[in-house]
Amino acid sequence: TLPLLAMHITQLNRECLLHLFSFLDKNSRKNLAKTCHKLLEVFQDPLLWNLLNFHSPVELKKDNFLLGPALKYLSICWYSERVKVCNIEDWMKNSFQKDFCNRHENTVSDFLLDVCNRCPNLLSLTLSGCGHVTDDCILQLLKNCPKLQSLKLENCVRITDHTLEAVTLHGGSLRTLHVDFCRNVTQAGLQRVREKCPSVMLRADRSANMIPD
DSSP, X not given: OHHHHHHHHTTSOHHHHHHHHTTSOHHXXXXXXXXXXXXXXXXXXXXXXXXXXXXXXXXXXXXXXXXXXXXXXXXXXXXXTHHHXXXXXXXXXXXXXXXXXXXXXXXXXXXXXXXXXXXXXXOEEEEESOXXXXXXXXXXXXXXXXXXXXXXXXXXXXXXXXXXXHHHHHOTTXXXXXXXXXXXXXXXHHHHHHHHOTTSEEEOTTOTTOOOO
């Protein structure tokens, strides 16, 4: 049983426990941390949380992870049919679609602003299917996470040339930039990045000149 297992685990030192926790998903870490104070301390160790992967906006609201200066790799990838609703231009949405989007419109952006405040050492950010993330949100990330080396945006409909301009102004450490399926960036914006940031590996598959849904 879990309590019996915890009795054996607690005989391990902190380094071994951190290594063990590193193989567990967020829910398993949280459940194990509930069994005793020593395992809760391991759960709360910043060294455990240098990488976070999320697969839907709902996961961002859970309490099964910690944000802090140790976070270096962050991925929020939403692969769902619902993403199509979020990526419809606002003026084309019906009342049902607007209501659906209103329920989680600020979830990812609010989370990323929290990352700005807590995670200055972030090295890599991947966002996919995050239709409500705005240029201003990415601007704040670039300003507050100066070590960011990789920014990969896919199917983020509200991303425009303003994000590309922010990269040229504040992406001093950036080495990789993807804006795939971001239909509101333009060829002119991409060209400015190529000219001003020649060392950045830029990819923009199916982005500029895409026809809106």
